[in-house]
Structure formats: C-alpha cells, structure tokens
Amino acid sequence: MLTTSLPGSRNIYAMPTIKDVAKAARCSTATVSRTLASPEKVTEATRERVSRAIAEVGYAPNVAARNLRRAESKTIVALLPDISNPFFSEIINGMEEVAHQAGYQVLIGDCEHDPARAEAYFRLLPTNQADGVLLLTAEVPVSLVQQASAQTNFPLVMACEFFADIDLPTITIDNYQAARHAIDYLVSLGHRRIVTLSGPAANPICIERVRGYHDTLAAHGLSDAIHVAEGDFGFRSGYLQGLTLLAPSNTRPTAIFCHSDEMAIGVLKAARQLDIPVPEKLSVIGFDNIGFSEYCEPELTTISQPRTQIGQQAMRLLISLIKNEPAVRHQTLSTQLIVRQSTGKIQS
Amino acid sequence: MLTTSLPGSRNIYAMPTIKDVAKAARCSTATVSRTLASPEKVTEATRERVSRAIAEVGYAPNVAARNLRRAESKTIVALLPDISNPFFSEIINGMEEVAHQAGYQVLIGDCEHDPARAEAYFRLLPTNQADGVLLLTAEVPVSLVQQASAQTNFPLVMACEFFADIDLPTITIDNYQAARHAIDYLVSLGHRRIVTLSGPAANPICIERVRGYHDTLAAHGLSDAIHVAEGDFGFRSGYLQGLTLLAPSNTRPTAIFCHSDEMAIGVLKAARQLDIPVPEKLSVIGFDNIGFSEYCEPELTTISQPRTQIGQQAMRLLISLIKNEPAVRHQTLSTQLIVRQSTGKIQS
DNA sequence: CTTATCGGTGTAATGCTTTACATTAAAATA
DNA sequence: TATTTTAATGTAAAGCATTACACCGATAAG
Numbered sequence: 001m002l003t004t005s006l007p008g009s010r011n012i013y014a015m016p017t018i019k020d021v022a023k024a025a026r027c028s029t030a031t032v033s034r035t036l037a038s039p040e041k042v043t044e045a046t047r048e049r050v051s052r053a054i055a056e057v058g059y060a061p062n063v064a065a066r067n068l069r070r071a072e073s074k075t076i077v078a079l080l081p082d083i084s085n086p087f088f089s090e091i092i093n094g095m096e097e098v099a100h101q102a103g104y105q106v107l108i109g110d111c112e113h114d115p116a117r118a119e120a121y122f123r124l125l126p127t128n129q130a131d132g133v134l135l136l137t138a139e140v141p142v143s144l145v146q147q148a149s150a151q152t153n154f155p156l157v158m159a160c161e162f163f164a165d166i167d168l169p170t171i172t173i174d175n176y177q178a179a180r181h182a183i184d185y186l187v188s189l190g191h192r193r194i195v196t197l198s199g200p201a202a203n204p205i206c207i208e209r210v211r212g213y214h215d216t217l218a219a220h221g222l223s224d225a226i227h228v229a230e231g232d233f234g235f236r237s238g239y240l241q242g243l244t245l246l247a248p249s250n251t252r253p254t255a256i257f258c259h260s261d262e263m264a265i266g267v268l269k270a271a272r273q274l275d276i277p278v279p280e281k282l283s284v285i286g287f288d289n290i291g292f293s294e295y296c297e298p299e300l301t302t303i304s305q306p307r308t309q310i311g312q313q314a315m316r317l318l319i320s321l322i323k324n325e326p327a328v329r330h331q332t333l334s335t336q337l338i339v340r341q342s343t344g345k346i347q348s
Numbered sequence: 349m350l351t352t353s354l355p356g357s358r359n360i361y362a363m364p365t366i367k368d369v370a371k372a373a374r375c376s377t378a379t380v381s382r383t384l385a386s387p388e389k390v391t392e393a394t395r396e397r398v399s400r401a402i403a404e405v406g407y408a409p410n411v412a413a414r415n416l417r418r419a420e421s422k423t424i425v426a427l428l429p430d431i432s433n434p435f436f437s438e439i440i441n442g443m444e445e446v447a448h449q450a451g452y453q454v455l456i457g458d459c460e461h462d463p464a465r466a467e468a469y470f471r472l473l474p475t476n477q478a479d480g481v482l483l484l485t486a487e488v489p490v491s492l493v494q495q496a497s498a499q500t501n502f503p504l505v506m507a508c509e510f511f512a513d514i515d516l517p518t519i520t521i522d523n524y525q526a527a528r529h530a531i532d533y534l535v536s537l538g539h540r541r542i543v544t545l546s547g548p549a550a551n552p553i554c555i556e557r558v559r560g561y562h563d564t565l566a567a568h569g570l571s572d573a574i575h576v577a578e579g580d581f582g583f584r585s586g587y588l589q590g591l592t593l594l595a596p597s598n599t600r601p602t603a604i605f606c607h608s609d610e611m612a613i614g615v616l617k618a619a620r621q622l623d624i625p626v627p628e629k630l631s632v633i634g635f636d637n638i639g640f641s642e643y644c645e646p647e648l649t650t651i652s653q654p655r656t657q658i659g660q661q662a663m664r665l666l667i668s669l670i671k672n673e674p675a676v677r678h679q680t681l682s683t684q685l686i687v688r689q690s691t692g693k694i695q696s
Numbered sequence: 697c698t699t700a701t702c703g704g705t706g707t708a709a710t711g712c713t714t715t716a717c718a719t720t721a722a723a724a725t726a
Numbered sequence: 727t728a729t730t731t732t733a734a735t736g737t738a739a740a741g742c743a744t745t746a747c748a749c750c751g752a753t754a755a756g
C-alpha cells in the first residue's frame with residue numbers, strides 16, 4: 001500500500017525533542033531536563049547553553065511524555081451541575097486564576113445531573129488524566145465520592161455544596177446563618193407570612209437554609225407560618241411556584257425567601273403577572289447576587305456569596321492536597337445581605 | 349441514604365496496566381490493545397476472553413501513554429472571550445455533546461481579553477496537549493491565528509465570530525441579515541429614530557450588524573437618522589449608554605437595537621430610571637435570546653441564535669478537520685426574530 | 697599528600713501503550 | 727499432498743521525558 005501519509009503518521013514538521021536540544025547544547029538529555037525542572041542543579045554556563053539551544057531548535061516539552069513519566073497531568077477537573085447557571089462563572093474565574101498560577105489546567109465538567117458523566121470525570125483521576133477533582137455539586141453518585149474520599153491519594157475538594165454524611169475538604173458558606181440573616185431581616189420589616197422557595201429538597205445546602213428559616217421563625221414565635229416550597233434553582237421553577245404561592249388567598253405570603261436569584265426573578269415575574277406590587281405587597285429575597293439581580297425590576301435584595309474567593313480558596317486547598325502540603329480542610333466564607341428594592345416594610 | 353454501587357465500579361481507583369490484562373487473558377499486550385482499538389482484528393473467542401480479563405482486573409488505559417504513542421490528546425480547546433456571558437453556555441453544551449460522542453474532551457479557555465492567555469492556549473496544540481482549537485472570539489492576536497491557519501496541520505474552527513481578512517473554517521450566522529430583519533421590523537412599527545447600540549466597534553460581527561442597520565435605514569430613506577453607539581456587550585455598558593441615549597432631547601430615539609441581550613436589559617433599566625415606558629415610548633431589541641430575556645420587564649424582543657447547533661456544527665467541523673475528512677468549511681445558520689413585549693408601534 | 701565530600705553531569709532504566717514486523721496456525725488452492 | 731494465502735497472535739521497538747544511580751574531577755578535611 002502506497003500512501004503519502006501513513007495512518008497514524010505524525011506531523012511532518014516533527015517537533016524537536018529533548019534529544020535535539022541535548023545535541024545542540026552538547027550535553028545529555030538529563031541535563032536539559034534538569035535545566036528545565038530544577039535550574040539550580042546546573043551550572044550557570046550550562047543553563048545558558050541549554051537555554052540557547054532550546055530557543056535555537058524551538059523546543060517545547062512533550063507534555064504527554066512528561067505526564068506519563070511523572071504520573072500526573074497538571075489538570076484539575078471541576079464538576080458543575082449546570083454550566084449555564086451564571087452563579088458559577090465567577091467561581092470558575094477564581095479557580096482558573098489560582099490553577100494557572102500553579103501550572104494547572106482546569107477541565108470543566110458539566111454533569112447535567114447525569115451520574116454517568118460524573119463517573120466519567122471521576123475516572124480521569126486514576127487514568128492520570130487529572131490530578132484532582134473540585135466538586136461544585138452534590139448531585140453525583142454518593143458511592144463515587146465515598147470511594148474517592150476513602151482513597152488517600154484522591155485529591156477531592158468540595159465547594160459551595162457538601163455532603164451531610166461524608167467529611168470532605170470543603171470551602172463553603174454558612175448557609176444556616178445566611179438564611180437566619182435573611183429571615184430576621186424580613187421579620188424586622190414586619191413580615192409574618194414568609195415562605196421559603198427552596199432548591200431541591202434533598203440538597204444539603206437547602207436543608208441548612210431551611211433549617212435557618214425554621215429556627216428563625218421559631219425564635220419569633222412564628223412556627224405556625226412555616227411553609228417551604230421546592231424549586232430547582234432555575235427561572236422557570238421560580239415563576240411557576242410563584243404563580244402557585246401568590247394565588248389569591250387570605251394566607252398569601254408577604255415575603256418569599258428564594259434559594260437562588262433565578263428563582264427570585266421568576267417569582268418577580270409571577271408577581272407582576274398577578275399584579276402584586278413588589279415590595280409594597282410582597283418582599284422577595286434571592287440568593288447568590290448574580291449579575292442580573294441588579295438589572296431586574298425591582299432590583300433584587302439578595303445574599304451575596306464571595307464567589308471569586310470560593311473558587312480561589314477551593315483551588316488552593318485542592319492544590320495543597322495534591323502536593324501533600326498541610327492545609328486547613330474546612331473554610332467557611334462570609335456572606336452578605338445586599339438590600340435593594342425587592343424588599344420593604346409590610347403594608348396592609 | 350442508600351449508597352448504590354455503580355455497574356462495574358469495583359475498584360476504579362487502583363490502576364492495573366495492559367500487562368495485567370494480558371496475563372489474565374493469557375495473551376500478549378498487543379492482542380489486548382487490538383481488542384480495544386480494532387476488535388474486528390481479533391477472534392470472537394479472544395475478544396471475549398480479553399473483555400472478561402479487563403473487567404476482572406478493572407483495567408482502564410493510561411491515557412498519557414496512549415497520547416504519547418499516538419501523538420494526540422483527544423482534547424479540544426475552546427476559546428471564549430468571557431465565560432460569564434450566558435450566551436456561551438448552550439454553545440458549550442452543543443460542543444461538548446458532539447465532542448464526547450467522538451471521544452474528545454473540551455478544555456474551555458477563558459481569554460478574558462488577555463492575548464497572553466490566548467497564546468498559551470494556542471501553544472497546547474504543537475505540544476500535543478490539544479488536537480484542535482475552536483475559536484469563539486476574534487479577540488486574540490491576529491498573528492497567532494495567521495500562523496495557525498498557515499499551518500496545514502493546525503485544525504482551527506471559528507464559531508460565531510470571524511476575521512474579516514482571514515479565511516478560516518467558520519460556523520456563523522448571517523449578522524447582516526439578522527440586523528436588517530430587526531431594523532425592518534422596527535421601521536414597520538413606525539420607528540424613524542433608531543439607534544444601534546453596538547458591541548466593540550472593531551468586532552467583525554458588529555461591523556456586519558451595523559452594515560445591516562445602515563443599509564436598511566438607507567433603503568427606507570432614513571440615512572439621516574443613523575446613529576451608532578458603542579458598548580461592550582455587558583449589562584453595565586447598556587445601562588450607561590442607555591442613560592446617555594435616552595437623555596431628554598427632541599431627537600431622542602424611539603427604538604434601540606442592541607447587539608446583546610445584556611445591553612438591551614441595561615437599556616431597559618435606564619429607560620425605567622428615566623420614566624420612559626417600554627414599549628409605549630421606546631422599543632428595544634436585543635440579540636442572542638439568553639434565558640433572562642424572558643424574565644426581564646418587559647420581556648425582551650430579541651434575535652435568537654441556534655446556539656446549541658452552532659456548538660454542535662462547529663465541533664463536527666473541527667473533528668472532521670482533525671481526522672482529515674472532507675467537510676464543508678463554511679456554514680451559516682439561521683436566526684429568528686423573537687417578538688416579545690419590549691417592542692411596539694410608535695406612539696406620540 | 698591522602699581521603700572523604702560534593703557539585704555537576706552522563707547512562708540507562710522506567711512509565712504504558714501502540715504498531716511494524718515476525719511468526720504461527722489454519723484455510724484455500726494447485 | 728504440497729504450496730500459497732490469509733488470519734491471528736506474539737515480539738519488540740518506538741514514542742519522549744524523568745530520574746535513580748554511577749561517575750568524575752575538584753575542593754575540603756584530615
């Protein structure tokens with residue numbers, strides 16, 4: 001068989017290898033490698049000779065070979081539940097910033113609530129395609145996480161979310177306190193019928209927030225008014241639940257505490273549709289402080305999370321674990337209630 | 349909570365090699381490799397024996413070794429200008445879907461308008477860390493792209509955006525026609541003072557849209573009313589430009605055609621602040637049809653791009669290029685004007 | 697003046713898979 | 727039956743960088 005380009009044949013303009021550099025610098029490949037990996041082990045003169053040779057032949061290390069030999073990949077997998085949620089973009093920025101600085105790449109894995117995908121991404125670790133996993137969702141098979149956390153050499157950090165029954169290194173906020181803060185604020189405005197529009201009920205962060213809601217109402221003697229509705233964090237579920245919750249009734253809530261800004265914005269739309277003025281007749285609080293929350297009508301009161309910081313700290317922690325450096329395994333970052341125009345004193 | 353074990357997930361974190369499989373299946377490593385890479389080259393019996401052995405020892409190929417040997421990485425770099433722009437999330441989904449199906453990973457590179465970052469990502473190709481580049485922004489050093497496109501073996505596809513003077517394989521929409529459509533619609537509603545709020549003036553897609561705006565106004569004899577303002581696609585620039593454009597004046601525009609939904613939503617906020625009712629006194633058209641456009645007030649009339657499809661087709665094209673398969677180098681996908689509540693007949 | 701020490705460098709093994717080429721067994725042909 | 731073809735498998739050489747170990751000359755210590 002005569003073919004101009006053989007199947008599997010490589011680049012005709014073959015990249016130079018470390019051998020070519022060694023030849024050009026009249027030294028061994030070991031010396032070249034050392035010049036790159038630990039320059040202090042090499043004479044000033046050699047270093048210069050090798051550097052010149054590298055420039056001369058246009059050498060760049062073959063990363064696959066390096067990865068193979070070092071049994072690492074300098075890649076970190078970040079697992080998200082849903083990349084289209086704008087909440088994550090700043091977290092990603094924070095992560096990438098720290099990762100790049102430390103010479104790592106970030107492979108973003110959108111799980112789309114599909115366990116098979118999550119497993120595929122986890123599998124990148126044992127096959128040396130990734131050095132660590134940054135988990136931004138609890139919606140992955142628990143067994144996977146348990147196996148991983150049981151392994152000593154499986155660097156895994158959780159951010160934002162967490163598992164109630166698995167102790168992973170975690171960067172998180174205090175969801176309980178954040179909820180207490182929000183509800184306290186609503187009560188202080190005079191609200192008595194306050195509904196929580198939660199994310200998926202099984203989600204640990206939602207459970208925490210609901211607990212905060214619960215306890216705060218109880219502390220004010222409002223336990224009778226407890227009412228938790230469930231959404232999925234998205235616009236649409238907020239809108240639909242809003243229509244239901246705000247339907248005419250003599251126990252219609254005067255305030256809704258939403259577990260995401262998207263849902264809160266959905267509720268605002270429902271309120272508009274039902275001609276319920278916000279904040280005059282209804283107060284709405286969101287969660288996350290996404291970009292939109294300043295541009296909706298009315299501007300949204302919400303709980304802000306330090307997203308960039310979450311991403312940075314989570315990545316720092318993960319890299320420490322990868323390098324087996326000592327690190328604080330748990331960090332709770334602070335949130336902030338940002339009061340805008342979607343909340344106000346109760347009027348009757 | 350019940351922890352279910354996934355099918356075939358016994359000890360996925362300890363990695364046997366192909367040798368272990370060969371031993372267990374009593375054959376050579378070559379046969380194992382062939383069983384995986386080209387099963388038809390192997391007896392039914394062997395195939396089964398090997399498959400059983402693989403399952404038995406829990407083998408998964410070491411990808412770094414494979415990559416090294418095959419001189420490929422099965423990784424594709426997708427370069428975005430800004431990951432926090434929700435416009436890209438569906439495109440990413442489309443890309444990933446096709447990529448995964450073909451056995452590729454997608455490495456998302458946020459350039460953040462930083463040429464150095466873009467260059468770093470481009471460099472992944474010659475070092476075998478990536479097999480192709482999917483470019484979703486024209487904000488990268490032109491020299492890089494020119495060098496790359498000059499190489500015969502540099503698979504590079506552009507999506508959404510393009511370069512006026514470099515002929516790259518491209519998946520795009522007809523920005524000119526989309527703009528014409530939008531402006532025609534506004535004129536048909538009676539608008540005469542129509543402003544375009546463009547993205548960065550140097551951006552080729554914006555130039556096309558401005559050209560469509562221009563020509564449409566000219567076609568209606570409205571050339572005198574041409575007025576192009578410049579933003580950066582973000583909320584804030586829309587808001588600020590909105591405040592300027594809508595300042596009291598006897599030539600205040602009655603319609604604004606924005607090159608992104610975010611800017612359009614910013615304009616809506618400015619209009620609210622200036623007590624200009626939309627659509628009664630001002631019509632606003634956005635571009636992209638992001639999720640939020642249905643939840644703002646009023647719901648936004650906008651031009652929808654087939655984002656998932658753009659991602660899919662771009663990835664298909666790129667993979668064809670990588671595999672040296674024949675492929676259509678240019679595709680223009682169709683847009684749709686989605687009329688909601690931010691546009692209406694001119695009233696005065 | 698030896699001997700131990702040490703910094704700098706080279707040699708060669710190693711990581712794991714793929715695949716060209718060699719070999720063998722089986723089937724097809726003469 | 728002998729010979730050619732074909733199919734299936736095995737052997738071993740890449741692919742490229744890293745690094746344990748060996749080596750050498752030079753300096754420090756005795």
